[in-house]
Amino acid sequence: MNLVEKNETLKLIENRKTIRAYNKKELTQEVIEIIIRGAMRAPTAGNMMMYSILQITDQVIKEKLVKTCDNQPHIAKAPLVLIFLADLQRWWDYFDICKIPELCNDIGKEFQTPQESDLLLASCDALIAAQNAVITAESLGIGSCYIGDIMENYEIHKEMFNLSKWVFPIAMVCFGYPKGDKEKIPLTSRFPQKFIHFENKYQRLNEEELTEMFKNVDRKIVEKNAKNLGQDVYLRKSGADFSKEMRRSVKTALKVWLEGNN
Numbered sequence: 001m002n003l004v005e006k007n008e009t010l011k012l013i014e015n016r017k018t019i020r021a022y023n024k025k026e027l028t029q030e031v032i033e034i035i036i037r038g039a040m041r042a043p044t045a046g047n048m049m050m051y052s053i054l055q056i057t058d059q060v061i062k063e064k065l066v067k068t069c070d071n072q073p074h075i076a077k078a079p080l081v082l083i084f085l086a087d088l089q090r091w092w093d094y095f096d097i098c099k100i101p102e103l104c105n106d107i108g109k110e111f112q113t114p115q116e117s118d119l120l121l122a123s124c125d126a127l128i129a130a131q132n133a134v135i136t137a138e139s140l141g142i143g144s145c146y147i148g149d150i151m152e153n154y155e156i157h158k159e160m161f162n163l164s165k166w167v168f169p170i171a172m173v174c175f176g177y178p179k180g181d182k183e184k185i186p187l188t189s190r191f192p193q194k195f196i197h198f199e200n201k202y203q204r205l206n207e208e209e210l211t212e213m214f215k216n217v218d219r220k221i222v223e224k225n226a227k228n229l230g231q232d233v234y235l236r237k238s239g240a241d242f243s244k245e246m247r248r249s250v251k252t253a254l255k256v257w258l259e260g261n262n
């Protein structure tokens, strides 16, 4: 028996798969609390918990999310839907209550409001919490699926969820007990470690290495206009309409985030 085989946590991590089809079994309140607590035990920069977790219980909102998140029907079928918000509103509101602008004025220090770096840091917090929720759920036999498309349609989501200026939905995760036999879903492949894991210095891959990296990838070409894997992934992902919308949406969100900043 190797180290992984002897260790339940490692086995869980190695065998996790994204689950997009859920059976109708509801998650009990106790189970939901355990998942949320798991998220909240995640490491968080400066122990500041720069995130909020929005649980979507309203079926009408779930149906709307199907449409605003690139038409993904499994969102509406998930018994538990959590949106992880990068959130600095809470802290800056508290700073206001604590009279930080006045303090800065008194001691001759510039008072700063959240900027790009704060959004990135809060996003790290929110995503790490999300992944803790995923692993917690997995340990209870509950599958999950991230929905990155929650970053699209910023204006609609802002209105829908009453988001304030310094709150940004960085990820959504659907949870549910897997429908059918989870073992039948193949484990997705990963690139060979040598192209991902470097020592001391970053290594930009050359053509030969990139060709080798993709050589044994078990991805099928789906897009009819694609002649190779790069063309397929570009047309379906990075260059697709949803990515264009995500770029537009995040630009708008960033503009709001930075409005009136000093």
Ligand SMILES: Cc1cc2nc3c(=O)[nH]c(=O)nc-3n(C[C@H](O)[C@H](O)[C@H](O)COP(=O)(O)O)c2cc1C
Binding pocket: 016, 017, 018, 019, 020, 072, 145, 146, 147, 148, 149, 171, 187, 188
């Ligand atoms: C940030 C992020 C966003 C994702 N967005 C979606 C999504 O919108 N819809 C979806 O079905 N899966 C989504 N996924 C799941 C990935 O497609 C999945 O993790 C990947 O194909 C690898 O499969 P595995 O998780 O089973 O190993 C997302 C995953 C991550 C980490």
